[in-house]
Amino acid sequence: PAFRSLETRIVVFFVVLLAAVQVAAYLVVSAANERIARREVASQIRVGERVFARVLEQNGRQLSQAAAVLAADFGFREAIATGDSATINSVLANHGARINANLVLLYGPDNRLLGSSLEPAGNGDGPAFPELIRTAMEQGQASSVVLVDRHPYQMVVVPVMAPLPVAWVAMGFTIDDRIAREMRDLT
Numbered sequence: 001p002a003f004r005s006l007e008t009r010i011v012v013f014f015v016v017l018l019a020a021v022q023v024a025a026y027l028v029v030s031a032a033n034e035r036i037a038r039r040e041v042a043s044q045i046r047v048g049e050r051v052f053a054r055v056l057e058q059n060g061r062q063l064s065q066a067a068a069v070l071a072a073d074f075g076f077r078e079a080i081a082t083g084d085s086a087t088i089n090s091v092l093a094n095h096g097a098r099i100n101a102n103l104v105l106l107y108g109p110d111n112r113l114l115g116s117s118l119e120p121a122g123n124g125d126g127p128a129f130p131e132l133i134r135t136a137m138e139q140g141q142a143s144s145v146v147l148v149d150r151h152p153y154q155m156v157v158v159p160v161m162a163p164l165p166v167a168w169v170a171m172g173f174t175i176d177d178r179i180a181r182e183m184r185d186l187t
Contacts, residue, residue, distance in 0.1 A: 052179075055179055055182050056145070056154055056175075059154055059173050059179075060143045060154060060156060062099065063099075063101065063143070063154070063155075063156035063171045063172070063173065064141055064143065064156050064158065066095065066098075066099040066101065066171060067141075067156050067157075067158040067169045067170075067171045068141075068158050069095075070091070070092075070095045070104075070169055070171075071158050071159065071160040071161070071169050072161075073091070075087075075091070076088075076091050076160070077160060077162050077166070079091065080106070080114070080160060080162075080166060080167050081162065081166070085114070085115060088106055088114060088115035089115045089116065089117070091115075092104040092105070092106060092115050092116060092117040093117040095117075096117040096171065097117075099171075100173075101117070101171045101172060101173060102153065102172060102173055102174040103116075103117060103118065103148065103153060103155075103170075103171070103172040103174075104116070104117035104169070104170070104171050104172075105117070105169070105170040105171075106160075106167055106168070106169055106170075107128075107129075107133060107167060107168040107170065108166075108167055108168075109165065109166065109167065109168075111128060111130055111133055111168075113128070114167060129144075129146055129155060129157060129170060131144075132144055132146070132155060132157040132170065133157055133168050133170075135157075136157040136158060136159060136168060137159070137165070140158075140159070141156065141157065141158045141159075142156070142157045143155065143156045143157075145175065146172075148172070151174055151175075151176075152174070152175040153172035153173065153174055153175065154172060154173050154175055155170055155171070155172040156170070156171050156172070157169070157170045
């Protein structure tokens with residue numbers, strides 16, 4: 001009986017109409033916000049990717065230069081020629097510490113590990129990067145992101161020449177919070 005009056009029907013009609021308009025407006029605004037948010041997130045990811053690539057490139061140049069200096073060192077080449085593993089490991093650790101490299105390795109021409117900045121090496125065990133060494137053979141040096149003990153490292157491999165390659169120096173930085181802070185500071 002109350003719904004039969006014209007006033008009640010008009011009020012109910014306008015309340016339903018108002019609710020429908022609000023729901024429609026909400027759906028339109030929500031869809032627009034989602035599109036804008038997705039576009040902004042995609043843009044930020046592209047910026048982050050460029051910054052990450054730039055930081056890796058910068059670190060790669062630093063690693064390449066440091067590895068080339070080490071590979072050209074006469075005393076280091078002499079230690080390789082004589083097979084003096086204690087001197088090799090000491091030079092690797094000292095040179096790595098000088099540039100804050102987290103990992104410095106020396107591989108023989110047969111890809112056998114000859115020295116390491118982490119712990120005494122010489123048994124041939126350790127992380128191997130045959131693809132990087134192969135690329136370094138072809139191009140004079142190589143750089144890539146590799147996993148060592150489930151941690152990402154940016155590695156650079158350069159030859160030790162005497163005058164032909166007698167060994168390969170691999171140097172790496174851990175990709176960790178320090179890299180993330182650099183990226184944050186750059187962005």
